[in-house]
Amino acid sequence: MSNGGERREKVGAALVVGGGIGGMQAALDLADAGIKVYLVESKPAIGGVMSQLDKTFPTNDCAMCTMAPRLVAIGRHKDIEVLTLTEVERIEGEPGNFTVTLRRRARFVDENVCTGCGSCVANCPVRFIPQPxxxxxxxxxxxxxxxxxxxxxxxxxxxxxxxxxxxxxxxxxxxxxxxxxxxxxxxxxxxxxxxxxxxxxxYNAFSIVPRGKYIINVCMGTTCYVRGSERLMERFSDTLKIKPEETTPDMLFTLKAVRCIGCCGLAPAVMIGDTVYGKLTVKEIPGIIKKFQGANGHGQAHTG
Ligand code: FES
Structure with a gap:
């Protein structure tokens, strides 16, 4: 409460409620501006819904690739204090000088000792009941x-x-x-x-379903996407008569959409085996397929 001409001193700290991707970015922006930040999250870890996603709309970029650098930056930032398993109970005061009461639940793990190795998860007697x-x-x-x-x-x-x-x-x-x-x-x-x-x-390199001898990885990361990788995918799909994630009946090709193969300067890029095809155009695709078919004695390796 303020009264008369008395002015309360402003507190150089901010409280961000919610440790989803928006809260994480807000905390980083505030801390980078020199403000002490308390990032409050009711769940055991920050990350929010994004941490449960594989891809994000509309570019299908890897959610973890967006989030991981922010997680690391928050963990290292000297001016951000993360308060997990914590909820806001009461807010008092006025702009510039709030007093917030928080309730923090027990974690049941000694945070000073835990290294996050995950061994306790693998051996958890509640999740995994060993069978003789x-x-x-x-x-x-x-x-x-x-x-x-x-x-x-x-x-x-x-x-x-x-x-x-x-x-x-x-x-x-x-x-x-x-x-x-x-x-x-x-x-x-x-x-x-x-x-x-x-x-x-x-891991992308692994599969629990049979795959073709050659995996055609069409990069649908942001840079390749804006440079037309969607058209490349359509052309591969039309030529091989399979959809993404499918394999040709002769088990020669599997078509896959991947996110950034690390050569954005060559976008749009496609990787088949260890070979990267950079700045690829739809016109080149039938020739590439014929080359692989010819090397395996499939179809005709003739040129048009
Ligand atoms: S976005 Fe395609 S290689 Fe990076």
């Missing part, structure tokens, strides 16, 4: 498949973090993860299948 191994019938693989997978597991199982190199080696052999192979790996390593599937479905 003898209650699950062992997965049977074809002898030659089992021999190959056993060899891969033996190469990596005694190294730290063996799952990723094992998955990479299996992917190099099959170009995707057959379900029974993943079940077998789960049983051999004693790692829950749910955890293996989380890894297997997270």
């Amino acid at each position: 191994l003898d209650s699950i019938p062992p997965v049977k693989l074809a002898p030659e498949v089992q021999a190959r997978v056993d060899q891969i597991i033996a190469e990596h199982r005694n190294r730290p973090g063996p799952l990723m190199p094992i998955l990479q080696s299996i992917n190099a052999v099959y170009n995707y993860f057959p379900e029974d192979v993943l079940r077998y790996v789960s049983q051999q390593l004693g790692i829950p299948l749910t955890h293996i599937l989380r890894v297997a479905t997270f």
Whole structure:
């Protein structure tokens, strides 16, 4: 309350309520302007709805790519204090000098000790109830498949973090993860299948459905999109008679939309295998497809 000619001193701090992408950006803008910021979020972490999205409208850019730099900047900013699991209970005062009462709920984790390694999630007795191994019938693989997978597991199982190199080696052999192979790996390593599937479905380089020998990655990131990558996608789709994410019946090509392959200066860009086709035009597409078909003895590699 102000009375008479008394003027209260303004407080050089701001409270941002809500740690979604808007709140995060507001906190960064205020802090960069030299204002101490308290960022209040009722959930256990900032990020809001955007942290649950894969892509964002209208450009289909990767949501995490938009959010991650802001998360890091907020974590490092000396003038931003993040208050998670916290709600505003009462606001008193006037513009320039508010007093806010917050209620903070218990986290049940020692934030000074937690490194965010995620091991507690993998071993959580509430989410993952270990099943006695003898209650699950062992997965049977074809002898030659089992021999190959056993060899891969033996190469990596005694190294730290063996799952990723094992998955990479299996992917190099099959170009995707057959379900029974993943079940077998789960049983051999004693790692829950749910955890293996989380890894297997997270990375673009992995797939749990069969893919073609050549994966045509059409970049639909912002730079390529504004330079016409949508037309490239249509042309690939018309020529191969498949939609994005589909594979040709001869298992030669899989068509994929990806977000930024790291060569925006060459936009619009397409990557097939290790080869990048920069500043690509729709006219060049039939020739590129014929080249790959010819190299595999499919169709006619003639030029028009
Ligand atoms: S947006 Fe296409 S390469 Fe970056």
